[in-house]
Amino acid sequence: MPLLTFEAVKAGDIPDVAGVCADSDQFRNYLNKATRMLMTRGDFWGTVEKIQICTYNSCLVWPDFVGTVLAVNMTGQSSTLANLWYQFMPLSVSDFCCGGFGFNGNSCTGNLIVRDDGVSPVYNPIRCGQNVYIRAYPSTLADVGKKTVIYGVDSNGQDILTQRGDGTWQPGIELTLAVPYVSTSFMGREITRIHKEVTSGPVRYYQYDLTNNLLLDLVILKPYETDPMYRRSRLYKGCTGGCTTSCNGLRSVIALVKLEFVPVLFDGDLVLISNQDALRDMILSIRFADSGDKEQAVKYELSAIHESNLEASNKAPKEQTPVEINAFGSALPVYHLIGRIT
Numbered sequence: 001m002p003l004l005t006f007e008a009v010k011a012g013d014i015p016d017v018a019g020v021c022a023d024s025d026q027f028r029n030y031l032n033k034a035t036r037m038l039m040t041r042g043d044f045w046g047t048v049e050k051i052q053i054c055t056y057n058s059c060l061v062w063p064d065f066v067g068t069v070l071a072v073n074m075t076g077q078s079s080t081l082a083n084l085w086y087q088f089m090p091l092s093v094s095d096f097c098c099g100g101f102g103f104n105g106n107s108c109t110g111n112l113i114v115r116d117d118g119v120s121p122v123y124n125p126i127r128c129g130q131n132v133y134i135r136a137y138p139s140t141l142a143d144v145g146k147k148t149v150i151y152g153v154d155s156n157g158q159d160i161l162t163q164r165g166d167g168t169w170q171p172g173i174e175l176t177l178a179v180p181y182v183s184t185s186f187m188g189r190e191i192t193r194i195h196k197e198v199t200s201g202p203v204r205y206y207q208y209d210l211t212n213n214l215l216l217d218l219v220i221l222k223p224y225e226t227d228p229m230y231r232r233s234r235l236y237k238g239c240t241g242g243c244t245t246s247c248n249g250l251r252s253v254i255a256l257v258k259l260e261f262v263p264v265l266f267d268g269d270l271v272l273i274s275n276q277d278a279l280r281d282m283i284l285s286i287r288f289a290d291s292g293d294k295e296q297a298v299k300y301e302l303s304a305i306h307e308s309n310l311e312a313s314n315k316a317p318k319e320q321t322p323v324e325i326n327a328f329g330s331a332l333p334v335y336h337l338i339g340r341i342t
Helices: 006-011 014-018 025-039 245-249 276-290 294-315
Strands: 048-054 059-061 066-074 086-089 112-120 133-138 147-154 161-163 169-171 173-176 188-196 203-209 214-221 230-237 252-259
Touching: 006 025, 014 025, 014 276, 025 276, 025 294, 059 112, 133 188, 188 214, 276 294
Parallel strands: none
Antiparallel strands: 048 086, 048 252, 059 230, 066 252, 112 230, 133 203, 147 173, 147 188, 161 169, 203 214
């Protein structure tokens, strides 16, 4: 599937339809709104993806662009992921036959139950009963001096507070990004929220276990993420009252997910609806709606949905003719007991 970037959209003819400059904030707002509206109107091409994601302590935290989990499968063995959290994977025919995804809890490969477990600001929470320092590592020098605030509970079980210059107290501890990292001066036992300024590159947060001299993952925040909060699920495998230690061997799962809308900010950001004809019609619908012409707005909205459905039908047709090619013709080796165990 060809990827569509914000830069590519600006270089096309969609800005002409929008009636504003391609580099303006108004055009970016039009494009983001059109993308968001289309993503809520159907599972169009490119909005459903296969993802492999690591589990931590029988829990998994979904990335910010995972909106809805459609199906889940357990992997035969763990594998190294792109950033020790998740990676997207290509779909194959085997994903939709026995041994593939299990829909509505009916999995061919095992009794794996995934239940919603609220939200989390990190994908690897601090283990219960442990106290760690929190470190933040900027990935670019341009982000040195940017601010981040950590909210949570300290090692004494108290809410993390910081005293202002005037003597009053505010929640959280503010840290200034530095090279190679900035660390809290005290240990904490729970992270309830992280705030970060918009940065040029990703910022990696770690938990440092002083007792065992271990540096553990906490979360990786993208440049645009300022107040992250991810959906969290808990895994149950062959147990009903919660996962026992026998379930801890599950290191990663494969899931089919519907993507969550993520706005574009920079030229290299991906537009999650790659059908430019649909985007063009949706922007026209938005403009007519803003001007009060509801009839024309509905007309172009339906046209945008129609264009998206046509693309989906073209990429994954409902009617296909299976073709079998046999290099041996009718003289199959099996007829001569070749390759047969008798």
